[in-house]
Structures are given as structure tokens and as C-alpha cells.
Amino acid sequence: MKIFKGKRIIVTGANGFIGYHLTKRLIDEGATVNGFIHEKDNRIKHLKDHCSIHRISLLDINNLKSLVNEIKPKIIFHLAADVNVDRSPSRMSKMMNVNFQGTVNLLDALDGVGYDCFVNTGTCEEYGDNPVPFKEEQCPSPVSPYSVSKASSTMYCSMLAKTRDCPIVTLRPFLTYGPFQLSRMLIPVTIMKALKGEEFKMTKGEQTREFNFVDDIVDGYLKAAITPGARGEVINIGNGKEYTIKEVVTLILDFLGNPITPLIGVLPYREGETWNFYCDNSKARRILNWAPKVDIREGLKKTIDWFTNNPDEWRG
Numbered sequence: 001m002k003i004f005k006g007k008r009i010i011v012t013g014a015n016g017f018i019g020y021h022l023t024k025r026l027i028d029e030g031a032t033v034n035g036f037i038h039e040k041d042n043r044i045k046h047l048k049d050h051c052s053i054h055r056i057s058l059l060d061i062n063n064l065k066s067l068v069n070e071i072k073p074k075i076i077f078h079l080a081a082d083v084n085v086d087r088s089p090s091r092m093s094k095m096m097n098v099n100f101q102g103t104v105n106l107l108d109a110l111d112g113v114g115y116d117c118f119v120n121t122g123t124c125e126e127y128g129d130n131p132v133p134f135k136e137e138q139c140p141s142p143v144s145p146y147s148v149s150k151a152s153s154t155m156y157c158s159m160l161a162k163t164r165d166c167p168i169v170t171l172r173p174f175l176t177y178g179p180f181q182l183s184r185m186l187i188p189v190t191i192m193k194a195l196k197g198e199e200f201k202m203t204k205g206e207q208t209r210e211f212n213f214v215d216d217i218v219d220g221y222l223k224a225a226i227t228p229g230a231r232g233e234v235i236n237i238g239n240g241k242e243y244t245i246k247e248v249v250t251l252i253l254d255f256l257g258n259p260i261t262p263l264i265g266v267l268p269y270r271e272g273e274t275w276n277f278y279c280d281n282s283k284a285r286r287i288l289n290w291a292p293k294v295d296i297r298e299g300l301k302k303t304i305d306w307f308t309n310n311p312d313e314w315r316g
Contacts, residue, residue, distance in 0.1 A: 213298075
């Protein structure tokens with residue numbers, strides 16, 4: 001997509017999992033990338049020689065406005081967020097401050113800049129306990145402070161697109177995995193436990209989820225930024241293919257030669273467990289001409305290869 005060559009672009013949350021991969025792709029496309037990060041630079045250190053890194057809080061409105069006006073971006077990919085999905089109401093104040101107010105501040109700082117597109121990041125968590133497959137026209141049904149804050153941000157972005165004709169699109173990426181995912185999510189944890197030969201406790205694993213390779217998700221972001229018909233829309237980015245947790249764990253361990261035996265059924269299901277979680281991606285296919293390219297077997301092999309060949313990145 002050479003359309004990004006030379007474009008001034010901001011990526012907030014450039015040090016996050018998806019943000020890192022998006023930043024890398026934009027650099028490869030020849031874009032002039034400004035990565036906004038808040039704290040650690042563990043991933044982005046690999047790219048710092050090829051883009052400008054700014055350590056800034058989206059809550060620091062004065063410095064934010066100054067920096068945005070200096071950069072004068074044409075495209076903004078907004079991925080910065082506190083993504084803790086704990087359901088405790090005690091997290092509400094921080095979530096609304098960081099995720100919602102941070103988004104408001106960023107859009108306020110961009111007022112008058114004349115940008116071409118603002119790609120906001122929503123979350124599949126906004127659907128909560130809605131029936132599957134999740135569709136964009138369903139009313140949000142948040143089940144955590146995180147999903148409340150993201151649903152609020154989505155509605156704010158939609159309001160600006162509608163009332164002020166701001167070129168904003170919100171993407172709702174579904175569960176994503178791939179290289180450099182250093183988190184407590186299922187796939188990286190399973191791989192790391194297996195490579196370390198550590199005990200791996202899990203539930204019976206009967207609940208289903210969809211799993212998207214990060215390159216496919218990045219493709220969705222890039223297409224959203226250059227598709228005029230996406231402005232003002234909320235769009236799911238996911239493959240819509242569901243697998244049980246047990247199936248995915250079994251597949252990973254098979255690829256690794258079964259170095260450990262998972263303790264299936266040792267852990268209880270979470271209170272209020274969501275049993276099925278996958279999307280309808282027909283809107284992304286229709287508006288963005290986007291479709292997933294990497295199936296789960298190929299994606300898992302690529303991810304396992306990265307963890308196997310880069311132990312210094314994740315071994316404590």
C-alpha cells in the first residue's frame with residue numbers, strides 16, 4: 001500500500017502488541033511515523049531508529065496539543081488504552097480517565113489540524129453478553145469498566161463523525177495473537193509454559209473464541225484509513241471462526257511435540273463466563289474489502305517459531 005509513503009502518521013499505543021506491528025508495517029510502507037508511548041519501550045526499541053518516538057500522556061492536554069500541531073498528521077491510528085478487563089467497579093475511574101478522556105483529549109488536540117482519517121480502536125468487549133455472532137448494529141452491553149470506557153469512546157467518535165463530519169472510523173478488533181505478544185493471553189501463555197516445561201492449569205476449555213493473526217488485523221487498520229466509505233462507521237475486524245479453548249491448546253502443544261500435559265479441568269470457569277465469542281465480519285468485507293488471510297494453523301506456527309527463536313524477548 002504505497003499510498004502511505006511519506007504520509008505523516010501518529011500511532012498512539014505504538015508500543016502495544018497491535019500498535020507495534022502496525023507501526024512496523026507503516027515504516028515498511030515508507031510512512032513518516034510518530035509513535036506515542038506512555039511508559040516502557042520494550043517492543044518499540046526495535047523500531048526507534050526508523051520512526052520518531054514520543055513519550056507522552058494523552059491526559060497532558062497542553063503538551064499533547066503542542067506535539068500534534070508540530071507533527072500535523074494526516075492519519076492517526078489510536079490504539080493507546082489501559083486494557084485491564086477485570087470486572088471490579090473500583091477500576092472505573094481510571095478506565096474512564098485513561099481510555100475515554102484520553103480519546104477526547106486527542107481529538108480535541110487534532111481540532112483544526114486538517115487530518116484525513118482518525119482510526120479509533122474500540123473492542124470486541126463492547127458486545128458483552130450479546131448473542132453471537134456479534135454484529136455492529138447490536139447495542140453495546142459492557143460487562144467491565146474497560147468495556148464501558150471503550151463503548152463510551154466509540155459513541156463519542158461516532159457523535160463527532162455525525163455532528164461535525166469528522167473523518168473518524170472505529171474498528172473493533174477481535175482476539176488477536178502473534179509474535180511479540182508478551183501477555184497473559186491464552187496463546188502466548190500456552191507457548192511459554194510449554195517451552196519452559198512448566199505446569200499448565202486450565203479449565204475444561206469448552207468455551208469458544210475466535211483467534212486472529214496480527215497481520216490480518218493490521219491489514220484491517222490500513223484499509224480503514226484509506227477507505228472513504230468507512231468514515232463514521234463502526235466495523236468488526238475478525239475472522240468469525242470459533243474454536244474451543246481446549247482445541248487451541250491441544251493444537252499448540254501438538255506443534256511443539258507435546259512437551260507438557262495440560263491439567264485440563266483443574267481450574268473453575270470464571271463467574272459469568274462467556275461461552276461463545278465471535279463476530280460477523282460481513283461489514284468489513286463489504287466496506288473495506290478486507291478478509292482474513294492467515295488460518296489458525298499457519299498463524300500458530302509463525303507465532304511458535306518466533307517464541308522459539310527469540311527466547312531473550314520473553315524469558316525472565
